[in-house]
Amino acid sequence: MKVLFTFEITNDQKMRLENKFRDVTFQYNKKGDTTDVESVEILVTYSSEVDSSLLERAKKLKWIMTASAGVEKMPLLEIAERNITLTNVRGIHKTPMAESVLAHILALRRSLPSIYSSKESKEWSRPDDSTELMGSTALILGPGSIGSEIGRLLQAFGVKTIGCNRSGRISESMDKTIVFRDLMLELPKADYVISVLPSTPETRGLLTREHFSAMKETAVFMNFGRGDLFNETFLINALKNNEIGQAVLDVFEVEPLPLENELWTLENCVISPHVSGLSSKYVERALIIFEKNLELWIESNVNLENLINLFDGY
Structure with missing residues (x-):
């Protein structure tokens, strides 16, 4: 069994893998280098590295472990047709992302920019x-x-938390949970509207002009999920017309954010270059998930952690 990493890990991490899985052959390429993918059964990579041309070359590929949470840009149908297993690192972003959200809220509320x-x-x-x-x-x-961790931190500061998902399933650290169709009822009550939604057919374009109009004039809108949640023109107009107070954006429709995008010029908009999930512990946490799954893969190839439904996209 051969495993290919297309990003660098430390020598200590390599040694740990090789000592723990002595019957597995590991190859470690530099970031984005898919040399020898033709001969591997397991590919450990970032989702942006996997496209149709790679799949065409990787004839022996059985499992892709992406060290990313989002998989929306991957050729999911082709992966499904090849019966390739796909897992991600869902969950490892919750600490840095929750801390980033809290840091921005505290900075704004305690006037740190001023x-x-x-x-x-x-x-x-x-x-x-x-x-x-x-x-x-x-x-x-x-x-x-991620959202539950944000809720936990905010509740420690005496903030009431309302969760919103498609099913209405009760979530941790939420005082109340609603479904998407009830958004308009709760938006006028929120001081902070925080999205950490993934990109799925149900979430793309979820927020409309009417949703921004329904928010408080003092509301802080924060998007730390995906940039296709809404048309950026809706938010720009809401900010310019003072329909909401401020926006903090870590993700955008186009990245990097084009220089001509009007969001750059708005004083009541904070631009964060998709960095909320960054942490020195990122690879370390990703490898913990990979090791657990590799053990399961060797045993039976079933019940892997963070298994992606290739048709739902998450």
């Missing part, structure tokens, strides 16, 4: 717009592992 700016200009100026999280309400779109 404080930093005053320091740069050597101006002793006290902001007059600082407020508290205590007693506010957050509406979290996608209260899965």
Whole structure:
């Protein structure tokens, strides 16, 4: 059995794998290098590296472990037709992403941008717009592992949390859970509207112009899921017309965000270059999932953790 990594891991991590799985042959390529994919049964890579041409070359491929959470850009139907197993690293982003969301909220509510700016200009100026999280309400779109962790942290600050998903299934760290069709009822109550939704047929274009109009004029809208959740024109108009207070965006319809995109020019919009999930522990956590699944694969090839439904896309 041969396993190919198309991103670099540390020598200690290589040694651990090789000592634990002595009957497995491991090959470690640099990022994006799919040399020798023709001979591998298992491919450990990022989702952006897998396309139709790679699948055409990888005749022996049986399992793809993507070190990404999102798989929407992968050729899922072709993977299904080949009967290739696909797993991801769902869950490893929850800590850095939840901390990123909380950091942005605290920065805005405690006026940190103004404080930093005053320091740069050597101006002793006290902001007059600082407020508290205590007693506010957050509406979290996608209260899965990441959304629930965001909810847990916010509840510690006295924030009421409302989860929103397609099924209405009760989620951890949510005071209340609603379904997508009830969004319009809850949006006017939310001080923070936070999306960590994946890209699926049900979530693409989920938010409309009417949804932004229904938000509080002081609401902070945050998108840390996928950029196809809404048409960016709707958000730009809402920000320009002061229909909402602020936006914090980590994902976009087109990435990198084009220089001509009007979002760059809006003072009430924070641009984050898709970095909320970054962490020095990223690969370490991904390998924990991979090792568990490799043990299962060797034993029976069934019941793998984070198995992707190739037709639902998650």
